[in-house]
Amino acid sequence: MENNASYVLKTRNLKAYYILDDLGKKKTVKAVDDVNLEIRKNEIYGIAGESGCGKTTLMKTLYALLKPPLRLIDGKVLYYRDGEEMDIYALDNEERRKLRWEYIAYIPQGAMSIFNPVLKIKETYRDFLDSHLSGKTRDEIFEIAREHIRQLGLPLKVLDSYPHQLSGGMRQRVAIALAALLKPAVIFADEPTTALDVVVQRGVVQLLNEIQDGLENTIILVTHDMGIHANITDRLAIMYAGKIIEEGNTDEIFDNPLHPYTKYLINSLPRFGDRGSRVSAPGNPPSLANLPGGCSFHPRCPHKMDICEKKIPELNDQGNGHKAACWLLNGGEGKDEGTS
Amino acid sequence: MKALLEVKQVSKEFVIGNILSREKILAVDQVSFEIKASEIFTLAGESGCGKTTMARMILGFEEPTAGEIMYSKEGPKGEKKVWFTQGFQAIFQNPFETFNPLRKVDSYLFETVFNYKLAADRDEAIGLIDSKLRSVGLSYDEVSGKYPSEFSGGQLQRISIARALLTDPALLIADEPVSMVDASIRMSIVNLFKSLKEDLGMSILYITHDLATAYYLGGQIAIMFRGNIMEMGNVEKVLMEPKHPYTKLLRESIPEADPSRRWKDKITITELEHEEYLRKGCKFAGRCPEVMEKCKAQAPETVIVDDVYVKCHLYCSA
Numbered sequence: 001m002e003n004n005a006s007y008v009l010k011t012r013n014l015k016a017y018y019i020l021d022d023l024g025k026k027k028t029v030k031a032v033d034d035v036n037l038e039i040r041k042n043e044i045y046g047i048a049g050e051s052g053c054g055k056t057t058l059m060k061t062l063y064a065l066l067k068p069p070l071r072l073i074d075g076k077v078l079y080y081r082d083g084e085e086m087d088i089y090a091l092d093n094e095e096r097r098k099l100r101w102e103y104i105a106y107i108p109q110g111a112m113s114i115f116n117p118v119l120k121i122k123e124t125y126r127d128f129l130d131s132h133l134s135g136k137t138r139d140e141i142f143e144i145a146r147e148h149i150r151q152l153g154l155p156l157k158v159l160d161s162y163p164h165q166l167s168g169g170m171r172q173r174v175a176i177a178l179a180a181l182l183k184p185a186v187i188f189a190d191e192p193t194t195a196l197d198v199v200v201q202r203g204v205v206q207l208l209n210e211i212q213d214g215l216e217n218t219i220i221l222v223t224h225d226m227g228i229h230a231n232i233t234d235r236l237a238i239m240y241a242g243k244i245i246e247e248g249n250t251d252e253i254f255d256n257p258l259h260p261y262t263k264y265l266i267n268s269l270p271r272f273g274d275r276g277s278r279v280s281a282p283g284n285p286p287s288l289a290n291l292p293g294g295c296s297f298h299p300r301c302p303h304k305m306d307i308c309e310k311k312i313p314e315l316n317d318q319g320n321g322h323k324a325a326c327w328l329l330n331g332g333e334g335k336d337e338g339t340s
Numbered sequence: 341m342k343a344l345l346e347v348k349q350v351s352k353e354f355v356i357g358n359i360l361s362r363e364k365i366l367a368v369d370q371v372s373f374e375i376k377a378s379e380i381f382t383l384a385g386e387s388g389c390g391k392t393t394m395a396r397m398i399l400g401f402e403e404p405t406a407g408e409i410m411y412s413k414e415g416p417k418g419e420k421k422v423w424f425t426q427g428f429q430a431i432f433q434n435p436f437e438t439f440n441p442l443r444k445v446d447s448y449l450f451e452t453v454f455n456y457k458l459a460a461d462r463d464e465a466i467g468l469i470d471s472k473l474r475s476v477g478l479s480y481d482e483v484s485g486k487y488p489s490e491f492s493g494g495q496l497q498r499i500s501i502a503r504a505l506l507t508d509p510a511l512l513i514a515d516e517p518v519s520m521v522d523a524s525i526r527m528s529i530v531n532l533f534k535s536l537k538e539d540l541g542m543s544i545l546y547i548t549h550d551l552a553t554a555y556y557l558g559g560q561i562a563i564m565f566r567g568n569i570m571e572m573g574n575v576e577k578v579l580m581e582p583k584h585p586y587t588k589l590l591r592e593s594i595p596e597a598d599p600s601r602r603w604k605d606k607i608t609i610t611e612l613e614h615e616e617y618l619r620k621g622c623k624f625a626g627r628c629p630e631v632m633e634k635c636k637a638q639a640p641e642t643v644i645v646d647d648v649y650v651k652c653h654l655y656c657s658a
Binding site: 050051168205230254278 | 553600
């Protein structure tokens with residue numbers, strides 16, 4: 001096995017399904033299906049995909065936030081801390097609590113609404129620090145909060161504000177700052193820029209970049225916005241119907257997408273200076289409760305072959321760590337075919 | 341060509357605060373523009389720039405505090421409202437909120453047909469509904485008897501477009517129609533707008549914060565900021581050679597799907613948007629990289645530079 005020292009998180013054949021009981025009929029929603037991730041230290045790792053592809057469920061599974069009907073079916077989530085391997089699902093509650101926020105932090109979707117509306121922001125900071133750093137006085141805690149806010153270039157007056165006095169973008173950035181407070185090695189950010197204006201989005205991306213530069217940690221960024229991925233991530237995974245279908249360096253994926261779905265995703269984006277017609281993938285993403293056999297993309301794929309309906313392609317390395325799961329590539333034929 | 345819709349010096353004032361401290365905010369400040377027949381007009385800007393208020397005034401949901409909104413012709417007496425809603429249809433941001441979850445989706449389509457007396461009986465109505473659904477890529481068989489929860493967001497948005505098309509409107513007002521749907525569905529809806537304009541000669545008022553799709557659609561664009569139109573003109577000119585510093589900032593802040601063009605400069609962000617609304621001079625002066633003394637004191641006039649309307653002191657002759 002290769003050296004684990006440069007990795008912070010790995011998953012092995014991770015499967016998490018929603019098991020629903022629909023009037024006596026059992027329904028299984030395969031939201032995370034056989035996912036193998038290897039995420040390195042000191043990188044921004046992006047996960048892209050449309051809504052309902054399982055990216056938020058993947059986040060929750062990595063953070064061990066499973067609540068029924070979502071269940072871990074199989075696989076492992078391994079974190080590496082000081083050379084030690086930890087399976088987050090093998091830890092007891094107290095150990096898991098210590099791991100969270102101090103080693104791994106999670107910024108949920110819509111994080112701007114997490115604040116208690118009747119407390120000033122600094123009281124939220126105090127709550128947070130009280131439960132993780134014991135034996136600090138009130139003033140020491142406020143000083144830590146001030147220092148933290150100053151370092152991240154946010155205005156100090158936010159600490160004395162109530163949440164409703166701040167704009168959505170500012171609240172979002174304070175929520176992100178809070179997640180970085182204990183200098184975690186991994187920060188999960190679920191759609192941190194969604195529902196924000198473009199200029200504010202840029203501010204959020206700027207903040208995430210600053211945090212990553214300062215802490216040299218790992219940020220795992222989930223968003224459907226390919227523009228954001230192009231702008232901030234070092235490596236990128238494309239998720240479709242619960243599976244990772246392509247993974248590689250961000251530059252490489254944008255320059256040379258291999259999977260037909262990724263091609264649609266990238267080529268359908270409107271660009272300035274080119275008003276040529278853009279076509280998006282035909283049809284709709286499949287329901288995760290009723291997936292087509294074989295490759296889940298085959299009903300929408302223009303290059304469908306017989307094998308695509310029967311067997312699921314594996315995520316294979318196509319060179320330079322650029323992986324893709326597609327029979328066009330795995331079959332060895334059509335590899336040099338210029339598809340657009 | 342005569343304009344289909346003319347907005348002349350329209351303002352809308354809102355009062356915020358309580359009885360003790362009242363502040364007046366001009367959500368829309370002396371805005372003028374016109375939409376011609378068979379034209380796509382984009383009203384773009386960030387949240388809180390007044391673009392939805394503008395749409396609500398055009399649709400008659402709000403009365404302007406000052407100014408006039410003129411339609412190309414007046415309807416027959418007593419039936420003004422019917423005439424108006426027939427010619428001006430709207431679709432909204434969240435397709436899941438457009439439809440009542442407990443009502444079948446096709447009932448909305450029938451309701452529109454019978455309200456406007458577009459068909460004599462049910463069979464004729466079905467034929468009409470089917471043809472409109474087909475023009476958005478669906479069919480009556482796919483839609484009939486189903487509840488909103490049985491459709492995806494993109495399908496619901498298409499159904500609401502089909503409903504708007506039933507009356508053959510001259511202008512479709514689309515308020516953030518694609519901000520709630522995924523990228524692949526987004527393009528199919530934007531492509532649909534393109535074909536509505538090209539094939540049916542319909543005008544579209546496209547209200548959005550997404551400049552990339554606005555550029556793709558073409559036509560005219562007005563960039564709004566804190567109630568003012570900062571720059572207005574042909575999309576190609578406004579977005580490819582932006583003149584106003586705010587348009588430049590917006591344009592640079594759009595994340596492009598190209599890793600070689602990552603952002604390098606840092607930006608400052610406002611803390612409170614209503615402070616910007618209350619600003620005396622140019623509303624953008626607090627963040628503008630090219631701010632001058634007079635920008636803080638006096639609001640600039642709108643001038644025409646290179647066929648583009650610009651509201652900035654940089655272009656006002658001294």
